[in-house]
Amino acid sequence: MTAETPATVSGSGALKRRDSSIIADLIEPASRVLDLGCGDGELLAWLADNKNVDARGVEISTSKVQRAISRGVSVYQGDIDEGLADYPDQAFDYVILSQTLQETRAPLKVLRELLRVGRKAIVAFPNFAHWRVRLALLTRGRAPKTSLFPHEWYDSPNIHVLSVLDFEELCRTEGFVIEHRHCVSGARRVTLLPNLRAQTAVYLIRR
Amino acid sequence: MVVEVKKAVFDSLSLDNGATLSPVEVAYETYGRLNDTRSNAILVLHAFSGDAHAAGISPETGKPGWWDSMIGPGKAFDTDKYFVICSNVLGGCRGTTGPGSINPVTGKRYAMTFPGITITDMVRLQKMLIDSLGIRKLLSVSGGSMGGMQALQWAVAYPDSIESAIPIATTACHSAQQIAFNEVGRQAILFDPDWNEGNYYDGKPPARGLAVARMVGHITYMSDESMRQKFGRRLRSKDKFGFDFSVDFEVESYLRYRGGEFVNRFDANSYLYITKAMDYFDLANGGQSLAAVFESTRARFLVISFTSDWLYPSYQSVEIVRALRSRNVDVAYCELPSNYGHDAFLVEVGEQTELIRGFLARTFRERAAA
Numbered sequence: 001m002t003a004e005t006p007a008t009v010s011g012s013g014a015l016k017r018r019d020s021s022i023i024a025d026l027i028e029p030a031s032r033v034l035d036l037g038c039g040d041g042e043l044l045a046w047l048a049d050n051k052n053v054d055a056r057g058v059e060i061s062t063s064k065v066q067r068a069i070s071r072g073v074s075v076y077q078g079d080i081d082e083g084l085a086d087y088p089d090q091a092f093d094y095v096i097l098s099q100t101l102q103e104t105r106a107p108l109k110v111l112r113e114l115l116r117v118g119r120k121a122i123v124a125f126p127n128f129a130h131w132r133v134r135l136a137l138l139t140r141g142r143a144p145k146t147s148l149f150p151h152e153w154y155d156s157p158n159i160h161v162l163s164v165l166d167f168e169e170l171c172r173t174e175g176f177v178i179e180h181r182h183c184v185s186g187a188r189r190v191t192l193l194p195n196l197r198a199q200t201a202v203y204l205i206r207r
Numbered sequence: 208m209v210v211e212v213k214k215a216v217f218d219s220l221s222l223d224n225g226a227t228l229s230p231v232e233v234a235y236e237t238y239g240r241l242n243d244t245r246s247n248a249i250l251v252l253h254a255f256s257g258d259a260h261a262a263g264i265s266p267e268t269g270k271p272g273w274w275d276s277m278i279g280p281g282k283a284f285d286t287d288k289y290f291v292i293c294s295n296v297l298g299g300c301r302g303t304t305g306p307g308s309i310n311p312v313t314g315k316r317y318a319m320t321f322p323g324i325t326i327t328d329m330v331r332l333q334k335m336l337i338d339s340l341g342i343r344k345l346l347s348v349s350g351g352s353m354g355g356m357q358a359l360q361w362a363v364a365y366p367d368s369i370e371s372a373i374p375i376a377t378t379a380c381h382s383a384q385q386i387a388f389n390e391v392g393r394q395a396i397l398f399d400p401d402w403n404e405g406n407y408y409d410g411k412p413p414a415r416g417l418a419v420a421r422m423v424g425h426i427t428y429m430s431d432e433s434m435r436q437k438f439g440r441r442l443r444s445k446d447k448f449g450f451d452f453s454v455d456f457e458v459e460s461y462l463r464y465r466g467g468e469f470v471n472r473f474d475a476n477s478y479l480y481i482t483k484a485m486d487y488f489d490l491a492n493g494g495q496s497l498a499a500v501f502e503s504t505r506a507r508f509l510v511i512s513f514t515s516d517w518l519y520p521s522y523q524s525v526e527i528v529r530a531l532r533s534r535n536v537d538v539a540y541c542e543l544p545s546n547y548g549h550d551a552f553l554v555e556v557g558e559q560t561e562l563i564r565g566f567l568a569r570t571f572r573e574r575a576a577a
Contacts, residue, residue: 070561072569
């Protein structure tokens, strides 16, 4: 994944993760934001402090929930797959699902829920069609292990891997409108041949 | 830090059961200083057997308060920043009017003529105290166990009077199991001949019944794991069984000690009234959904539960959190890992401190600092 890449994007340079800073730039000030799989709440705390956002999160790991709450972020300890049902329709302006879609048991259900609970959804995921992944499979003939997908097949949390094309086709069939797409490889934005060259794709979608 | 108990007296208090108590006295303590805008006040709510002495050293007993590890300079409830208040509950026996108080009409102790009370009544009296201190809006209300029930009741009864609530190891509705344990405690007292229909204040108190009640309580406050670690099957001052029903095991000795000690500081009639108030507690009043009662809630919430707490299990906290989420209320929730059972809210200081400190700091910054 792109976690180690120093971020230099406008406005949100203080965020450690490149995809976080891309996401932060997509969010309007003073909006209501729900971050699913929010980790230790770094992005949410940044949004609350810098964009006056009403920030909420869901996270499964106890230690991450503790860190998030201790920085003042309202995080609920729970599972994403079942955690969204409680929220009323359109409770948020944005629902963020960063680097987590591929780990959910029912990705389509989750995507539909994102756009029930939020007016818009921001979805970031690692692109399984990146050329290194393709090459790893082609040359070694084994489940790909790359910097983007670093796990052994048997202990990978990525149970529903997808590509840029996969995601866009699903958006078409579900009638989700893609408002914005931002693909990156390392620290660089990728516009040409994103399905082959993007390591991470960030989408802003709505119904 | 030595703290004095203060007293406030109110002309009358209307109760849920239709009765009116007059006058009503409240014992309370305060720590830290109220700021100029009166926006830094936190009401801390004690659990079943607690009292107003939450922090500092009591000049009377020389003992630290029941949450001294959490309240003080630099602690979770940082008295360098916040003004913390704790009062003894209605029906209590530590300075606030209860069954052991003198009824001014008869000149005798209330005993069983004391009216039945509820958590709502306790909170109504706390609201009168807070009003009398000139505080319009509390930065937070917080407590564990029965204290958590009061925090929830505050959020529902006085939604515009609190910025936040921190209910810990608690429930929105006392369950059959919780009522059952309380009933065992009450029966132990009621069957003690010394209870004497509640009229024991001039003679021998029902010490055996109250001690047994407390023993049951202590079992429910611990966990299988914490009891195994603390006592195991170790024998008490002997290397073989006595076969005479004297104390064999450490755990027996501990329970007898805690039971006996409790008799010196708690009134059996208060035990009856306060446990009933807990059993009556149902935030949704039987009918409504829990989400419906949070309709006008504006406060932020931090809900905390503990993995090994089987008296107030985490699912009860999750119910609260889910109801709040369905109202889109700002709520943080964490189930902290602990082996200490229900006692964890008094013992697990480090992790609770982290959560509460961060939560209060942001609440103060966003809602009260201006």
